[in-house]
Amino acid sequence: MKKFLSALLVICIAFSIVGCSTNDTAENQEKNPTESENSTESPIEAAKEEGNGKYPLTIETYNYKKENIEVTFEEKPKRVVTVYQNCIETLLALGVEDVIVGAAGLDHDVKDEYKEAFDTINYYEKGMTKEEVMALEPDFIISWSSYFGEKKLGDVDFWHDRGINTYIMNNSGIRADRKLEHEYTDILNLGKIFDKEDEAQQIVDEIKAEVAKGKKFAKGKEPVKALVLQSRKDGTFRNYGQDSVGGDLITELGADLVVKESGNVTAEEIASLNPDVIFTVYYSYYEASVEYDDAINRLKDHKGLSSVNAVKKDRIFPIKLGEVYCSGVRTMDGVKTMLKGLYPHEYEGQ
């Protein structure tokens, strides 16, 4: 037994020596790119002061730890990996599909106007692994914060060390507040990065113009009392409060969001607040989905809610999650759905 143990120890020591030495090389390698990055920092900053919209270009984003970071683009990204609905659609809307080397993670088909462009990109039906992303040798990765989790791509530093920039969508859970404003920021930022500022500005301006209609319609009237809810299978409800795009939109459109806090809301509360309009959020992974009917019926068929104005006057409107969560260019659709629901006569008569 002694012999055996001593042999085991020898093996362990041998292994740990190999382990240590490999660690050293690994660290050295990680250091080198950072050093070179540091040395290039000063000219970049100088250039930033000189002119706007030109490369090198510095953009604010986040890391997975939810800290503010800056990434610098030496030139227009040429090999882009973009994962999830709004990340893909925004790029297609900006007309830069030719730089996409890999895309994944759509919840629904891309909007009809982008279908043609979408067919030209390399889409991974079953998602991409870290290995596959690495093998594509991208120079820029756009995604939601969750994609940079420890078990997915890993935090952004790993990619930055390899000269690969990252951008995390502002409303994807990286900030405590989800706001309409952030959707604009994302579109404008991506516009800058891909040197498509005019296109980005146009998309944002169009949405802003549509949003402005809301306040115009609401002028001189009592604000419409509205709620954005998600009804669950067990008969409970989740409220989309002020800190969600859905809730923020209600306020921006000149209506009164009756529950400001996000989180659980009981049927009792809904009944006593008596909203005029309820938007009910559904996940539409399939076009004709059961979720759509459920989202309406769970509210309509709720006996306790039968005296609520929205139910009595049949003003319960389904709204796709993709239009109020990390919505990107679909924000427009969200705004339209809400305008129709909140101000049906005004919207028709415009």
Added chain:
Amino acid sequence: MSMKDNNFIKSPKTIWGLSFILLGILFFSILTAVTVGSANISVEQVYRVIIFQIFGIGNPESLSKGAVHDIVWYIRLPRIVLAMLIGICLSTSGVVMQAIVKNPLADPYILGLSSGASLGATAAILLGIGAKLGGNYVGFCAFIGAFITSIMVMILANIGGRANSVRLLLSGMALNAMCSAFSSFIVYFADDAEGIRDITFWLMGSVAGAKWKHIGLIFPVVILGLTFFATQFRTLNLMLLGDEVAVTLGKDLNRYRTIYLVAVSILVGFSVYSSGMIGFVGLIIPHIVRMFTGTDHKKVVIISSLVGGIFLVWADVLSRVIIKGSELPIGVITSLVGAPFFVYLLAKRNYGFGG
């Protein structure tokens, strides 16, 4: 426990040889596993990178950077080495835990460790606790949760009397229930669909987040733990015989139980930190090994650890290739493959737990 056909494994000398054969298989497994993955890299390229990294042989220009290098050296190899270490860690802990509570159903997580870890992970993901601790803050919180829970189990089991295996199990159950309740409480009030999905995935366990940095941390812990328990086979054997027998032989098992439990908590805590919870390995590997070697811990500890390492390396390979383009959580694979194999062995052999 008559297994005549397997007596050859029971003699001390062949145990020696068997360990070395298993070590060889482990080494071979790692070398094979590293060539498998979703990116298309030739076997030759893979080995060139590894040989360059370890021995410095080859052309540094093409082998020290680039996508192929990073895939092999920063993505594949760390996760394979981590899988091996976690396998060693969990099967050793499983053997010891089964002896401590004198129960064949015990696994490394049984004494409140799993729910403690879940509570830690839930608090981290949904409440953002410890987000400043770095990329793996979820793992860190889970480690803290698991460790605190297992210490509390020990304290609880020792209140109002000496801890024995039954008291330990009952305290574990009580704290399990408490931690689960707290977790559910947080989940209900946080109400964050994506966060909840994150937790579910996290709890399934995965070695995808492996980094050399973590391995440098967990490697010495695992080896120290294994060496320690390999020397403790006499006490472990005695534990199966029970407290009464131990007392007549002049040993106070309570003290050893405490020491072992702290050691196991540290081991399992580290594995939770780096890979979440991987079920079934710690439960079945010891049983499978006992079927072949008998119940003497002199053999069971070492052989289980090696078999556990090999098993998890291959489980990780399967998890990477079974569905193209995505990686199944390794915990799903261990149960999927492990359970039927276990049933087969149970049905085929005349098996006893010992004690």
